[in-house]
Amino acid sequence: MICNSYKSFFKILADDCKLNVINILSKGPLTVSELCKKLECEQSRISHCLQALKKFGFVASQVKGKHRVYSLEPKIMVPLLKLIDEHVEKYHRNLCKCNGVTWREMK
Template sequence: MITTDKTLSREKLEKAAFILKTVAHPTRLAIIDLLGSQEKMSVNELCRALDCEQSLLSHHLINMKLKGLLNCEQDGQNRFYSLKERDVLKLIDCIENCDCRM
């Protein structure tokens, strides 16, 4: 086993794996990207911006909310989502700057 001074703790690795599993879908990453530039967005606004069916988008939003990445507030019949964990935007930056040749 290789060890370095920068070895991550088991707890940090498990947290990272949980977050990565939660966002490991193009639609979920797109939701994070959009909500990173907006304070909050309604489901309808997200549907239009992502050109995605409401039922599929709602599935992703609910999953991300249940796992603690998003906040949701209801105003009448509209639900508005926002990022609860803004640090997840660092993943978007990392993806944007990644030059992996896979």
């Protein structure tokens, strides 16, 4: 096991903003400004997230005039999300207690 690669893999995805981007892109490709509008989120924040996701192969991008269209890489994301769904369903109670609550408070 290449431990640091695993860590990077998980770290990138352990973030609300990036997960929201992934979620919304799973419904179809969007430009940066469209993502900002739909997620009611700052442009620079979205861009930072997209760069990280792209660097690690979770999304792809394509220039289209002034705009840049981002799309999910389904090969990794579809089976990954499916797998987690199954686990999340089982451990929903524990996993959900993290909602806006710090790790320590939830104990």
